[in-house]
Every structure is written in structure tokens, then in C-alpha cells.
Amino acid sequence: MATLAFFRSNPVQQWQWYLRRFDRCRSAQPNPAHHAITDIERTVSVSGRNFQLITQNIDGLHAAAETRNLIEIHGAARKVRCARQGCSNGAPNGRLAWAEEWFAAFRRKPALETLPRCPICSGLLRPHVLWFDEFYNDHNDYGFAAAQRAVQRATTVVFVGTSFSVGITAAVLDAVQHRRLPCWAVDPHLGAAPIPSMNVVRKPAEDFLPRIVAELKLSSAR
Numbered sequence: 001m002a003t004l005a006f007f008r009s010n011p012v013q014q015w016q017w018y019l020r021r022f023d024r025c026r027s028a029q030p031n032p033a034h035h036a037i038t039d040i041e042r043t044v045s046v047s048g049r050n051f052q053l054i055t056q057n058i059d060g061l062h063a064a065a066e067t068r069n070l071i072e073i074h075g076a077a078r079k080v081r082c083a084r085q086g087c088s089n090g091a092p093n094g095r096l097a098w099a100e101e102w103f104a105a106f107r108r109k110p111a112l113e114t115l116p117r118c119p120i121c122s123g124l125l126r127p128h129v130l131w132f133d134e135f136y137n138d139h140n141d142y143g144f145a146a147a148q149r150a151v152q153r154a155t156t157v158v159f160v161g162t163s164f165s166v167g168i169t170a171a172v173l174d175a176v177q178h179r180r181l182p183c184w185a186v187d188p189h190l191g192a193a194p195i196p197s198m199n200v201v202r203k204p205a206e207d208f209l210p211r212i213v214a215e216l217k218l219s220s221a222r
Helices: 004-009 011-027 032-046 100-108 144-153 167-179 205-221
Strands: 053-055 070-072 075-082 125-129 157-160 183-186 199-201
Touching (some): 011 075, 011 100, 032 205, 070 144, 157 167, 183 205
Parallel strands (some): 053 070, 157 183, 183 199
Antiparallel strands (some): 075 125
16 A cells, blocks of 8 residues: 555555544654653753654654654655656655645545645645655655764664664664664564664653653763
């Protein structure tokens, strides 16, 4: 379902599928883990060190929690873009903020003729997300070049709640092993660590990360 090929063959069914998921994103709020990551960023930045969050999530909750150095490497549910090649609202630089009125007719009557259209060229609008048959460098908003730079200058890496099943996690794991970086994973459901040098914290992020914030603030106050 989450492929460009499916969008081209059945955009009506795909948009129905995505709207159900995006509607849940729009009603969600950041949890203590999202806010803790923002607090960690602030504490680390005050100490003069760099912080970079690379998220696979498209729900926008890290942005809502006001994390600043944020790369949404798989795109964002709060945006759309034109699917037509060459349109300025499409790849590699174009995007549009979500407007609910574009989907009003489609919600009432899901059909090809009611699909949302680009205001410039009338091409079909598509979700502003990375599909499984696409590439990280297909759109500049994915921030792949910035993510690569961040990985190359990292001194410590922490994974939070990832399945380690996509390209960006493989790239980071390669860098961790090659550069012998300290590495942790926070996930109560993670089985075996994907690399031997990884330290695994099998606790919920919304419980564990606020404790890290408290420790960092205590350390900074000393």
C-alpha cells in the first residue's frame, strides 16, 4: 500500500488508507518521551554540544514538542505535494501545508474525480512521505544529506523505539560499528541487539527518557 506503484494504480484506495491514519496523527499529542527529547536537546545545547534528532515518524509530534534540530527523514503527515514530475509543488523541493478543504469532496464521495489536485498544474496531490519504492534523496525535505553529516560527526548514538528495518537505521548502525561509537537502544520490546556493541534499555521511552533529563539537569547543576 505504501508505494508509488500503488498510488499510480489506485490513488483512491491509497488516499482512503492514508486519511484514516493521518486523522489519528492530527488528533494526537506529544507524550513525555517527545517532551523529554526536547529537554535533552536544550540541555545538551546549553553545554555547547551538538544534538540531532532523526525521526522515522511522520506524525509531527516531535515538531509539536518543539524539538529544533529535527530531520523528518520519512516525510510529514501535515504536508502534501504534487505527484506530477516537474511541477514546482512537487519533488525535489515543492510541498504544501495540509488544507482540510482539499479533501472535503473526497471524504463525501471517494472517487478519482474528487481526489485533491495541485493548485498549480491540477496534478494529483500525494502524501508528503517516503514510500518503500522511493529513495531518501528523492526530496530535499527528507534531509538525507543532513542526516549523513550528522551521523559522520556523531559521538554518541541513541535509538528509541525503532524496528531497525529501514535504510536510515542500517546506515547509522554501519557508522556506529565503523567508528566504534557508544550506542544505546531504548525499547521494552526489542529482542536481540542488532549489533554486539549496542547497550539495550528495555524500558518504555516515556518512562526512561524523563529520567535522563533529570540526570542531565542534575549533572549540569553540579
